[in-house]
Amino acid sequence: MRSITHREMRNNSGEILRAVAAGETVQVTNNGQVAAVISPPTGGLLDRLVAQGQARPARRGVADLSTIRRRTAQRTSAQLVEDARGHW
Template sequence: MSSITHREMRNNSAEILRRVAAGESIQITNNGQIAAVISPPTGTILDELIAQGHARQGVSDLSALLTVDRHRVDVTSAEIIEDARGRW
């Protein structure tokens, strides 16, 4: 793992991000002390959200949505919303 200073990170951020996107992890130092480590993501965004508790794993495959029966109604979404809001 390579190490760069805060100033180098600020001045060469595009190059640093290219290196990280290519798989390299980089330590950032500030006054000689390690302040941060930048590394490429290890999983998908969904995996990260699940790990943070902001999402949950689906109980079935997305193809299950194709089996959902659709029903047509005579009321539009706008009419349903207007009815739910009521009169002020």
């Protein structure tokens, strides 16, 4: 694991982040003490849940979803608010 100082991180952040994105893990020190460890992201929450058998990926994409049909209400918003406030 590569170790760099806080100053190196500040001055070369673009280069360091490219290295991390390519798979490298970098340890950042501040006054000689490890302050952070930067590593490439592992799979997201959905990936972990799928691996654990607690979720399954979508079968179709978002573009395949149909639009939600608008419904007309029997009462207006003002009437609902009046009811909630107890005014009849």
